[in-house]
Amino acid sequence: MLWVAAMSELARPALSVVAPCYNEQEVLPEFLRRVGTVLDAAGGTAEVVLVDDGSRDGTWDVMTAAAAADPRIVAVRLMRNHGHQLALTAGLSVCRGERILIIDADLQDPPELLPDMMALMNQGADVVYGQRRQRDGESLFKRATASGFYRLINRLTDVDIPADAGDFRLVTRRVLDLLLAMPERHRFFRGMVAWIGGRQVPLHYDRHARVAGESKYPLSKMIRFAADAITAFSVVPLMASMTIGWVMAAVGFGFFLYSIIGWLMDANLPGWTSIMAALGLLGGMQFLMLGIIGAYLGRLYDQSKQRPLFMIRDIVGGPK
Ligand code: UDP
Ligand code: MG
Numbered sequence: 001m002l003w004v005a006a007m008s009e010l011a012r013p014a015l016s017v018v019a020p021c022y023n024e025q026e027v028l029p030e031f032l033r034r035v036g037t038v039l040d041a042a043g044g045t046a047e048v049v050l051v052d053d054g055s056r057d058g059t060w061d062v063m064t065a066a067a068a069a070d071p072r073i074v075a076v077r078l079m080r081n082h083g084h085q086l087a088l089t090a091g092l093s094v095c096r097g098e099r100i101l102i103i104d105a106d107l108q109d110p111p112e113l114l115p116d117m118m119a120l121m122n123q124g125a126d127v128v129y130g131q132r133r134q135r136d137g138e139s140l141f142k143r144a145t146a147s148g149f150y151r152l153i154n155r156l157t158d159v160d161i162p163a164d165a166g167d168f169r170l171v172t173r174r175v176l177d178l179l180l181a182m183p184e185r186h187r188f189f190r191g192m193v194a195w196i197g198g199r200q201v202p203l204h205y206d207r208h209a210r211v212a213g214e215s216k217y218p219l220s221k222m223i224r225f226a227a228d229a230i231t232a233f234s235v236v237p238l239m240a241s242m243t244i245g246w247v248m249a250a251v252g253f254g255f256f257l258y259s260i261i262g263w264l265m266d267a268n269l270p271g272w273t274s275i276m277a278a279l280g281l282l283g284g285m286q287f288l289m290l291g292i293i294g295a296y297l298g299r300l301y302d303q304s305k306q307r308p309l310f311m312i313r314d315i316v317g318g319p320k
Contacts, residue, residue, distance in 0.1 A: 013045040016097030020051045020087035021105040025058040026212035028105060032066050032073070035103075035111045039072070042114060049074045050105070051091040054081035084216070085187045085228075088167065093180055101170050107211040109168035116203055117170040126175050126198030129190075130168035132207040149226050157233035159195045162202060169193065184305050188229040195233070195307075232305075235298030242291030245284075252284025 017035055021028060032048070039046045050073065052060045063075035076094050078087060088102065099121060103109050109130055117128040150163035167189050171179075178196050179189075194200070217225070230237070259276040262268040 011096070013047045013097045015039070015042070015044065015046040015099050015101065016095035017046065017048045017101045017103060017111070018051070018088065018091040018095050019048070019103050019105040020053050020084055020091060021055065021059050021063070022053040022081065022084070022087070022216050023055045023057045023059060024105045024213055025055070025062050027107055027210070028059060028062045028066070030211055031105050031107055031111075032070075034107065036070070036072075038111045038114050042118070047072050047074055047095065047097060049076060049091045049095045051087045051094075052077040053083070053087035054078055083221075084167075085189050085225075088189060089180075089187060092176060095176075098173050099170060100173070100176050102167050104166070104168065106213060108207055108209070109166065110205065110208065113203060113205055114170070120201050120203060121170055121172070124199060125201040126172050127193055127196075127200040128170045128203055129162065129165045129193070129200060131162060131202040131204050132164045132166070133204050134206050138207075138209070145222065149229075153191075153226075153229055153233070156230055156236045157191070159191060159233055161191050161194045161233075162200075165190060165202065166207075174198075178308070182305075182307055184232065184307070186228040186232055188225075188232045191229055191233050235294075235301060238294040238298040238301070239291070241287065241294045245288035245291030248287035249284035252280035252282070255280030 017039070019031070024031075028050075035048060039048075048070075050063050050066075052063055052075065060075070060077055063073075063077075067073040067075040074094065076091060078090055082090070092100065092102075099118070101111075101114060101117070103111060113130065117130075120128045147163065150161065153161055154163075169190075171193065175193065175196055175198060179192055182192060184192075256277045259268065259273045259280070263273040
């Protein structure tokens, strides 16, 4: 058993390329060709982990044929469509490399940036993330919603999630192991990487249009993605009821006083006082109580994510 562990440790390739694929049969051959060229030029041991996320086209056949022809290629198939983030997680838990390149299969992110990313990592980066300078072939709507989304999430959360960065990035094994140790179900990958910290360095590049096929992110999926991102990193929406609660409690108490004073001065219609006093007080109190529940629920939610309390980047020195 120990021997097996030692062997697999020895057999760790220097680099893993991990790409989730959903109905990508048109682009996969070109993707593998370009990645292969990059890996050949880079030298060193490498593997390419392709995850078939329940595709309904010929993606799996393309993958298995490629894996048969090239020992570097590992094909992984999921039981059904799990969505991009979970397909990626599956690939990441299978890969064995010392460094891991995460890339989409549609060639929107050029694999040719690998040498530059490697160079930045050689200088001590834990994460090198691609940051887009321009986005070809994406609608104004997609660009506008994306930029609004990053502004919103950075206001609501206390992790600095870089704008215009997708999941295209090179990470160290250390960072990957920390990521895989996070058991949360709704994974907002780029937020989780940002949350880990360490030295994270951007690499600017121009994002191209898809080589073939179409985006699998329609508006409905984008909204769900945004909701996952915000709720995974922020309980601000939950706590918002607390703020509203204080305001409503104050307004309600004002109404209560106003109606009582009116009653004392005999200026109220019969029955009005009791209704308004009860409405004001109860309405305000209810909002406040909802806020308090939100505060506890938010903390419970944070705890239930079971993230590690701290993460050590490395330890130098000490007993050998
Ligand atoms: N993808 C996936 N499962 C899905 C949707 C997408 O594995 O349910 C993959 C897809 O094959 C691609 C990557 O995730 O490699 C990004 O998807 P896409 O290009 O459609 O998103 P966009 O670039 O338009 O945001
Ligand atoms: Mg794409």
